Amino acid sequence: MKFETLAIHGGEKKSAPHRAVVQPITLSTTFEHHEESLIYSRSQNPNRMALEELLAQLEKGSAAAAFSSGNAAGMAVFQALPLGSHIVAPSDMYHGLKKQLVELFKDKLEVTFTDLSDPENLEKAIQPNTKLLWIETPSNPMLKISDIRRLTKMAKEDDIRVVCDNTFATPVFQNPLELGADLVMHSATKYFGGHSDILGGALITKKSDEFWKQIVNVQQTGGAVLSPFDCYLLVRSIKTLAYRMRGHAEHAGMIATFLDQHPKVERVFYPGLTAHPGHDVAKSQMTGFGGILSFLVKGKPEDADKLISSLKYYTNATSLGGVESLIERRAAVEGPDTKTPQNLIRLSVGLEHLDDLLEDMEKAFYSIG
Template structure:
């Protein structure tokens, strides 16, 4: 098999045969001419059911995650919704990590639980707690590692074994790590989910989501039907933009990881910071595990401020390179106050995040400039 970057650049991305254009065109069409009724050209009839731009991206993603098939959607939550529809029915139990993206929990808790899906959460880094939380009706185990925003690292292989023993589909949200750093299917997960808006898209200019399925052909067919029948697809333009970005994923993640390591180390020595969450720090509880199942430690860093919630709110007003915004994974650095932004929907629940917590998406700027930006902001708030 070819190397990761070679596959990212070439799989699903053939040159255009009529003109020899190196980059495949964007197939901006809603429908396709047929050679007589049912005479489909290469299987294409209508862009909801299939489009070459989307197919190219799906081929790339399946190759990079080591999966049987990949399916792309208009957002990460649309991908998650399709997965739940494909696997669960009323009365089934979904066991989810207690430190996941707030939108994922909101989808399950406020959309699917009222329709009869039983939802509970657990610290998935605690394998004994996971075993104890499994029910006879558990049909899905949902893992996010590293987690958002507390950067918890969970043992994918061990969790896959626990889930499979219970007859559950094991889902791994690989958005933070990406296939450049971590490949959950090779560790036993059944399905990988991505918000491709984040590192895979990588430039803060496109929204999307994806599912990549391992060896379960029946599950893949179920998701394929829902992608077609429900229609929460991404557009040809969005697919093309995401394919373009995938080609540089490996080199971007290398720089994101190197910059984040520098930033985390600088924050760890700052007396205004009470705790730093980054798997690349030796004192992180998941440092050794991350070193085994990830090739690098990623570009996300979270921190708690010694001055409490007000210090966190003050700091975000004084950074310049770190822009205050939701989302993550772009080339530019962002700073986020999760309690009122990405995780506002879980305030007051067991998934609530500390109100003195800030999350950093460390971009591709010069690391010295990023550290100086944070140091200047700390100096400004005293």
């Protein structure tokens, strides 16, 4: 099946006696004992099983595990590592997962943060106890691009497992497992959900090996699983994922070009722009450049805040991937220890009419003089 067909027909089961076209929600937490029966909803639930089967198919993996949030999914990987393992992670890593490594796992795991958009930095960061390479491409919020093929090849030479956060690209535009990664991670809250009303996360594996069994054990024993209703909503939302992503990417490309030519913008970070330092790598491993961009406003942080407050159709809010456009000054959200420039604005481009989005942005720039 092609992606669009798979997104609509994958995973769901038509159950007796009514053979409903849309799989019903199974709210029961427990199941009657019989041969091959489910036992308890924390371990397995029909809606979560359908979602996980669908996610594995979309990312071209062998199995998937759905979690209550993207952070819970990422944490499951860290929890599955042996005590004292060393991790190489991007310096421009999503701050929620970076906070886990710095605060929650500081006495359990070692980590080196480095700029993985330059593969030579990986070679310098590898240590004898390095067990995991974490890739995030495009990265959040600087939209850096890492060469998945090259990095995974380097990591495998030292028997290092590779995880790729594919949240920004989604399997519509990028398949890290086919590029050499062992695991793919998603914040399903974002584009999979697509409507800013579901909290969820997912991991997809290339092979169902012993490490994967450890992750599934963390999921089921730890219990940070999605509710049946959230699984149902995600399966429903994924049916339109391919078409939504094309709209997001088309709009983002046009707005990035507009901002790149604007006299009040210092710099635009979007891999679809030919001037982006990672454009050629992105073009080699992605079929589209996604719906997220960041840009630096010329001036002070206060000017960025004023621009944001003058917008009508862009909501000043955290998160991304919904049908509505969201915007924020990212450093203000990440806190005092952030390395993100104070005048950087991150924009999740929605599916409103492009003319309205461009006109709104143009008018807002007048507010900062």
